[in-house]
Amino acid sequence: xxxxxxxxxxxxxxxxxxxxxxxxxxxxxxxxxxxxxxxxxxxxxxxxxxxxxxxxxxxxxxxxxxxxxxxxxxxxxxxxxxxxxxxxxxxxxxxxxxxxxxxxxxxxxxxxxxxxxxxxxxxxxxxxxxxxxxxxxxxxxxxxxxxxxxxxxxxxxxxxxxxxxxxxxxxxxxxxxxxxxxxxxxxxxxxxxxxxxxxxxxxxxxxxxxxxxxxxxxxxxxxxxxxxxxxxxxxxxxxxx
Amino acid sequence: xxxxxxxxxxxxxxxxxxxxxxxxxxxxxxxxxxxxxxxxxxxxxxxxxxxxxxxxxxxxxxxxxxxxxxxxxxxxxxxxxxxxxxxxxxxxxxxxxxxxxxxxxxxxxxxxxxxxxxxxxxxxxxxxxxxxxxxxxxxxxxxxxxxxxxxxxxxxxxxxxxxxxxxxxxxxxxxxxxxxxxxxxxxxxxxxxxxxxxxxxxxxxxxxxxxxxxxxxxxxxxxxxxxxxxxxxxxxxxxxxxxxxxxxxxxxxxxxxxxxxxxxxxxxxxxxxxxxxxxxxxxxxxxxxxxxxxxxxxxxxxxxxxxxxxxxxxxxxxxxxxxxxxxxxxxxxxxxxxxxxxxxxxxxxxxxxxxxxxxxxxxxxxxxxxxxxxxxxxxxxxxxxxx
Ligand SMILES: [Fe+2]
Ligand SMILES: [Fe+2]
Numbered sequence: 001x002x003x004x005x006x007x008x009x010x011x012x013x014x015x016x017x018x019x020x021x022x023x024x025x026x027x028x029x030x031x032x033x034x035x036x037x038x039x040x041x042x043x044x045x046x047x048x049x050x051x052x053x054x055x056x057x058x059x060x061x062x063x064x065x066x067x068x069x070x071x072x073x074x075x076x077x078x079x080x081x082x083x084x085x086x087x088x089x090x091x092x093x094x095x096x097x098x099x100x101x102x103x104x105x106x107x108x109x110x111x112x113x114x115x116x117x118x119x120x121x122x123x124x125x126x127x128x129x130x131x132x133x134x135x136x137x138x139x140x141x142x143x144x145x146x147x148x149x150x151x152x153x154x155x156x157x158x159x160x161x162x163x164x165x166x167x168x169x170x171x172x173x174x175x176x177x178x179x180x181x182x183x184x185x186x187x188x189x190x191x192x193x194x195x196x197x198x199x200x201x202x203x204x205x206x207x208x209x210x211x212x213x214x215x216x217x218x219x220x221x222x223x224x225x226x227x228x229x230x231x232x233x234x235x236x237x238x239x240x241x
Numbered sequence: 242x243x244x245x246x247x248x249x250x251x252x253x254x255x256x257x258x259x260x261x262x263x264x265x266x267x268x269x270x271x272x273x274x275x276x277x278x279x280x281x282x283x284x285x286x287x288x289x290x291x292x293x294x295x296x297x298x299x300x301x302x303x304x305x306x307x308x309x310x311x312x313x314x315x316x317x318x319x320x321x322x323x324x325x326x327x328x329x330x331x332x333x334x335x336x337x338x339x340x341x342x343x344x345x346x347x348x349x350x351x352x353x354x355x356x357x358x359x360x361x362x363x364x365x366x367x368x369x370x371x372x373x374x375x376x377x378x379x380x381x382x383x384x385x386x387x388x389x390x391x392x393x394x395x396x397x398x399x400x401x402x403x404x405x406x407x408x409x410x411x412x413x414x415x416x417x418x419x420x421x422x423x424x425x426x427x428x429x430x431x432x433x434x435x436x437x438x439x440x441x442x443x444x445x446x447x448x449x450x451x452x453x454x455x456x457x458x459x460x461x462x463x464x465x466x467x468x469x470x471x472x473x474x475x476x477x478x479x480x481x482x483x484x485x486x487x488x489x490x491x492x493x494x495x496x497x498x499x500x501x502x503x504x505x506x507x508x509x510x511x512x513x514x515x516x517x518x519x520x521x522x523x524x525x526x527x528x529x530x531x532x533x534x535x536x537x538x539x540x541x542x543x544x545x546x547x548x549x550x551x552x553x554x555x556x557x558x559x560x561x562x563x564x565x566x567x568x569x570x571x572x573x574x575x576x577x578x579x580x581x582x583x584x585x586x587x588x589x590x591x592x593x594x595x596x597x598x599x600x601x602x603x604x605x606x607x608x609x610x611x612x613x614x615x616x617x618x619x620x621x622x623x624x625x626x627x628x
Binding site: 016020023024026027028029030031032033034035036039040042043046047049050053066067070071090091143144145147148149151152155228229231232233236238239240241 | 359362363366369370371372373374375376377378379382383385386389390392393396431484488489491492597600601604605606607608609610611612614615618
């Protein structure tokens with residue numbers, strides 16, 4: 001991955017796929033307040049995705065807008081990390097995914113807010129405030145579930161263990177990018193270590209480190225997610241909505 | 242079980258503005274925040290319903306300013322005081338004495354309204370993942386989120402009458418209380434999202450605008466806030482249909498098909514004809530209800546005819562025509578036998594909607610238990626520190 005277009009698309013795809021997964025919870029959350037909260041976070045992610053994909057289209061200069069990029073690329077052309085495309089699982093898995101994503105996005109957007117590219121800096125400045133809320137919300141649930149009942153502790157630990165392998169891909173070095181993801185790892189580790197300890201959870205050892213999302217080599221799940229997301233748009237080529 | 246969840250500013254704020262007549266109501270819903278008024282000209286799509294909501298809000302404030310200087314002293318003769326307050330178009334507040342039947346009627350009506358908001362998230366939620374543009378996806382997601390907010394707000398209003406949300410949710414889940422039958426119809430195409438916004442939210446507003454003047458203060462205040470948001474939903478639905486009706490032939494056909502399927506069920510939302518309606522007379526006397534089912538249905542038809550013309554879509558009623566004597570449209574009544582079948586459980590989606598709600602509730606149980614256990618542990622620790 002390199003160049004501002006690829007970088008911007010990868011961030012936009014992270015946010016878009018995360019929004020799509022979070023929105024799957026609508027009308028299914030464990031309680032009504034949480035339904036509202038998850039929709040809020042999904043809306044934030046979707047909002048960031050739209051800004052990023054719109055800007056990516058401009059950087060590319062081939063006339064593609066946010067919808068062309070979202071609806072008319074196949075899974076091999078998506079550049080999101082694998083973490084966001086993993087199925088929601090139970091509420092603990094969803095919170096583990098959101099917690100790791102927000103712990104990465106917060107330092108990312110914060111760094112982006114200070115980068116040389118004005119448009120990316122503006123997007124980063126807006127999105128980092130939202131990420132701070134996402135991180136608070138997810139961390140609160142990680143603590144509640146980790147230090148709640150025996151069952152919730154077991155589920156939360158399993159969720160952390162199951163998603164941990166996918167976080168390493170987020171920090172693959174890319175020195176040419178507007179923000180080099182490798183520089184974000186320290187912040188991420190500090191957040192994760194603190195919250196997991198408060199939650200009475202064990203931080204997993206690092207072993208298997210699946211990757212490939214940034215190169216368009218995804219899990220089997222992404223193609224299904226896109227099939228659903230794109231079906232109507234693709235059924236009516238050229239239509240306006 | 243009450244889930245001890247922090248991060249509930251929504252619900253807390255709701256309770257405050259329901260309980261305090263003069264707390265200013267925040268007129269924004271998240272679709273407004275996000276999208277401002279950047280839509281195609283409204284083409285009279287919301288009639289002057291929003292104006293009526295605002296008038297009701299002004300009346301509410303004026304009534305609160307006047308105070309309730311009734312003739313009867315509230316302590317001496319609570320029954321007379323209650324009657325005076327109703328007569329003077331003042332509001333009954335949670336601490337006031339009220340007839341038990343008034344309280345029960347309100348609890349049932351507000352709860353069923355709340356259940357409808359929550360169940361109503363399903364048919365539209367069905368299209369969030371497939372929304373055909375990112376902008377439409379954001380608008381729809383925000384709308385469905387508004388409905389969850391309406392549900393929370395209305396449960397909070399019901400709680401001011403001395404019942405808990407958990408009890409009411411149990412009544413829904415066990416099938417002992419109903420929700421609006423309209424949500425037992427399926428959303429088969431994207432155009433259904435437009436038709437629901439235009440017709441279903443539209444009918445809901447026509448039904449609910451008079452409730453902004455309801456005699457029970459917390460319900461009236463809840464309805465003002467809800468109606469403002471519903472009128473925005475109705476505009477969004479209208480706009481979806483307008484775009485489709487002026488799009489490709491396939492899109493146009495999709496829009497017409499959706500209107501064909503949603504028209505009569507929307508008319509049925511106003512309930513059985515006046516002669517058959519059981520609760521109406523007493524509710525009218527108590528100023529809970531202010532117009533009859535048939536009056537409201539007529540108002541809705543008259544509003545929709547003009548809008549359908551602007552949309553360039555046909556309403557599926559060959560009997561629809563202007564009646565100069567009545568100064569209203571004649572129209573074909575919905576099939577009330579079908580309405581009764583759907584109410585009694587045999588609509589296309591009753592089983593699916595209930596199963597979805599039950600599953601979400603059951604699958605969330607361990608999460609709510611964990612939140613409660615965590616809160617209890619924290620409270621315990623704080624006590625220890627304090628001691
Ligand atoms: Fe609503
Ligand atoms: Fe609505």
